Amino acid sequence: MKIQSASARLYRVPLAQPVSDAAHGIQTHFELIAVRVTDEDGVQGLGLTYTGGSGGLAIVSALEGGLLESLVGKDADLIELCWRDMWRAMHYVGQGGVVSFAISAIDVALWDIKGKRAQMPLWRLLGGHDGHVRCYAGGIDLNFSIEELLAQSEAFRENGFRAIKMKVGRPSLREDIERIEAMREELGEQFPLMVDANMAWSRMNALRAAKAFNPYGLTWLEEPVEPRDYASHASIAECGLVPIAAGENLRNFSEFKQLIDTGRIGYAEPDVTNCGGVTGFAKIARYAESHSAITTSHGLHDLSIHLLAAFPGTDFLEVHGYSLDAFLSRPLRIVDGYAEAPNTSGHGIELDWQKLERHAVQG
Known part of the structure; x- marks a missing residue:
């Protein structure tokens, strides 16, 4: 079925409270870029990507500067072909960065259409492995006091979480150790804790730090x-400590291949909204599994759950x-x-526009 139209829109979404990490400092909002692709039968797919607060206009510019227009008239079912055409068209100006964010959003929209036309949830369409997905709460909390950190931990557990990630990278290693020590004492020895x-x-x-x-x-x-x-x-x-x-700041398969082969990581962490979309994530997850690395996720958990549910060798959806x-x-x-992967057609994300x-x- 041919693609009839494609459009993009940028939103600046306020956070409920300011958050902080070692790379971005204090954050008060994030940017959401929504791509809508419609085929000749009127089936519409939604693709999403986001930023930590800046750069959204550049992504929209890449989309509206040719990528969206190039889709019109193409077969929406030939996603791999569309994906490769976009990469080839843009490879000279960027095999990552803004280009990858833009291509990822389009790719997600195309997979959403494919799922809706097949009347299948995305995770089953991709192969289907296990819809019961283990989750963790991703705290953005470097600026929190220890008291605030522990209060957040209690709230996470009250909301069903049985694994938590906290930020490290305070001005002194001693501060990080004190915070981890407080969390471990609060959570117990067996509770999964990431930093x-x-x-x-x-x-x-x-x-x-690893030794400490x-x-x-x-x-x-x-x-x-650095990634x-x-x-x-x-x-x-x-060191085995x-x-x-790692991987949330990598933007294509080649970078992940190097990270897995040379970097010897235990967990690969692609973000479906900027690593090449569903198509890119699938390539990374399959390679990671074949090289004894576990694939976890980063960002946009309502979409990422489909990717972790689709493939073996995955664990820990970041909420x-x-x-x-x-x-x-x-x-x-x-x-x-745990969370259950949706059984609605496509990815099932419905926004209140x-x-x-x-x-x-x-x-």
């Missing part, structure tokens, strides 16, 4: 160094702080640490 440094350290400081964190039985240490410093990832991983997770719950007809529910329109950036 995320958001690229805060050099290799030497990351090794020091070792007694606390962490599930993983995330992004200890494409594969050699440093390998040095930290090979704590499993390493992210950039939440769309206020605009969703069916927000994700967490019960005793009237409510979201209050946050629109451009006409």
Whole structure:
């Protein structure tokens, strides 16, 4: 079925409270870019990507500067062909970055159409492995006091979470240790606890942190160094002190291949909204599984749940702080640490456009 039209719109969504990490500082909002693709029968697919607060206009520019127009008249069912055509058309100006965000949003919309036409949920359409997906609460909390951190932890558990990630990368390692120690004492030894440094350290400081964190039985240490410093990832991983997770800042399969092969990570963390969409995520997840790395997720949990449910070798859906719950007809529910992948056609994300329109950036 041919594509009849495609459009994009940018929104600036306020956060319920300011949050902070080592890379981005204080954040008060995030940007949401929504792409809608419609075929000749009127079936519409929704694609989404987002930013941490800036850069959204550049993504919209990439979309409206040719990518959306190039879709019109193409067969919406030939997603791999559309994906490759977009990459080839844009490869000289960027095999990642803004281009990857834009292509990812389009790709997600095309898969949504495919699922709706097949009357299948996305995770089953992709192969279907296990719709019962383990989750963790992704705290963005570097600026929180220990008291606030523990209060947030209690709220997470009351809301059904049985695994939590906290931020590290405070001005001194001692502060990080005190915070982890407080969390571990609060949660108990067996409760899965992850920490995320958001690229805060050099290799030497990351090794020091990994050694200092070792007694606390962490599930993983995330992004200890710059994302494409594969050699440093390998040095930290090979110490065997704590499993390493990384990948949210990588934008294509080749980068993930290097991270897995050279960086020796335990957990690959693609974000479906910027790693090449559903098509890109699937390539990464299959490669990770074949090389003994577990695939987890980053961002937009209402969509990412389909990817973790679709493939073996996956674990721990991140329920992210950039939440769309206020605009969703069916927000994700967490019960005793798990969520169920939706069984509606496509990805099943239905937004309240009237409510979201209050946050629109451009006409």
